[in-house]
Amino acid sequence: MRILLAEDDPLLGDGLRAGLRQLGFLVDWVRDGDAAERELRARAYAAAVLDLGLPLKDGMNVLASVRRAGITLPVLVLTARDAIPDRIRGLDVGADDYVVKPIDLNELAARLRALVRRAHGQPQERLSVQDVVLDPAAHSVTQAGVPVMLSAREFDLLHALMLNAARVLSREQLEQHLYSWGQEVESNAIEVHVHHLRRKLGNALIQTVRGVGYTLAGDLPKP
């Protein structure tokens, strides 16, 4: 899952990026408000962690302007401002969650997963299609109850497809989900990962929509 981290404090930003990576996130880190807004407008992130006291442009203003631009991604505000009026204003401006520093990294990750899940209309913790079940928290996949070993990229690819089960995702969209900045994306990388997934989970799961991209086959179980 690729998220944007906007935090101006070097030590905290570094720690959050490293910690969220350990927990299976792809993290792009920006240090000021202008960069945060630019990135949020340019790329489809699964979620964003936004500090409020950002240089150049305050986090609250960044949030307000991306919301005005119609960007609906889940935003978790992570701030040292704990006054009730600040919290209320943050949530009203468009934050999906408001967390006061310091925070446990595992809790931060769980909140991000929950935000992403809800943003895709998935109330349950685990995602399932046909006999395949994906557990974002445990970073595990089972097929008919049997664990399936996937690489990090394969897991992210399957996660993205399952979150958007009713839609077709283009290759570019999937690349954005799978790679953070500075990571080389080979031209056929997505095809290679899809190929590996089909080998491990069977050909019936992922369908190719020619000229558009990929989607998952079969009915989603009714929640």
Add this chain to the structure above:
Amino acid sequence: MNMPRSLQGRLLLLVLGLVAGVWLATATLTWFDVRHELDELLDSHLAQAAALLVVQQAAEVDDDHRGVDAPTLHRYAPKVAFQVFHEGRLVQRSSNAPAEPMLEFTGRAADGFKTIAIGGTAWRVFATHGRERDVQVFVGEQVESRDAILWAVLRSSLGPMLVALPLLALAAWWAVRQGVAPLRLVGRVLAQRSPQALQPIAVKGAPSEMAPMLDALNALFERIAELLESERRFTADAAHELRTPIAAIRAQAQVALGAEAAAERLHALRATLQGCDRATRLVEQLLTLSRLESDAEHALVAVDLAAVARQVVADAAPLALRKQQAIEVSATEACMVRGDATLLSVMIRNLVDNAIRYSPSGATVKLAVSSAQGVVKLTLDDSGPGMSPADMRRIGERFFRVVGSGQEGSGLGWSITRRIAAVHRAVVRVAKSTLLGGLSVEVEFPAERVA
């Protein structure tokens, strides 16, 4: 006499005291005036009577026709007496007059008035002498009778005042009570305020005399409100500033715990330590600031500012050299100020550290201490990026940091600098450096005799 502590009591006492005083003075003046007038009038009557007797004797006195013991014709008559002597012999007298002459014979036409005692009673006597037939006349009047008239006059004029005085006291008490009613009202309004209330007091119908007091009170409330607000802001800011380093320490420690690669763990552990150092520095600065703000009194002694400046630059030089910056100090002659050497050193170190940290590598930092006519000036110039006028106005606000400087800092250094300057009654000015193009900070110490 002790004045009563209540305003009402004071006013009442003053008003009644003054009324009584004026009344007594009036009575005294009346007494003297009436007595004087009375004396004049009655003396003139005595003189008139004496003259009448002399004239009458000159015409009528006859040795065979003696009218000694003239009859008493009025109830006041016993208080008046006369004697007529002819060639040294008593020829006529009133019934209450003694046989001996009331005064010695002097033979003068008019001896004037004398007050004498006859039989234990004070008499006012007028003596006159008719040269023709050698007639000596004495006319006397009891002094007591004059006093009786005087008292009667005083009684009738001042008596009503005595009756009026208690009534006056009552009226004054009521009037004073009405007069100080607004005071009681303000007192009630103040008593009813909640202890937290700091909004200005507005009392309808407060007298104009109370306006300065109410204004002063309201100004005080305003200052207290500002102080409280600044304290509240400080607490909120301090919490905010402490949370970020703690969050960083926590995140890095957690990363170290979860790291699988040794390099990653090492990096996270180093960052954890760095975070601890930063939090420590922040806490130290907060403590310095809070000590500065709570200690009203600092022992100020004679300090050579130039020596302090040289020491600070010597300490900071390694940091500047690491950034390939040129740092120089021009403070050769002693510049004495009244101050606290430790605080001054903290202040100069803050300024120098800022200059070094916010200036790029290769920059120049110049510190100068000079003295002219007792005014000691410390000037710090750098060739760094300087500051926008808006930022210059805001530095010194607690936790204010110039954004985008890429430097870590608590934003407390300037607050501490300004506070220390204030303790020394020094003025801090920030401007664009004309010398080096960056920022110029000038601290001017007041001219004063250094003991």
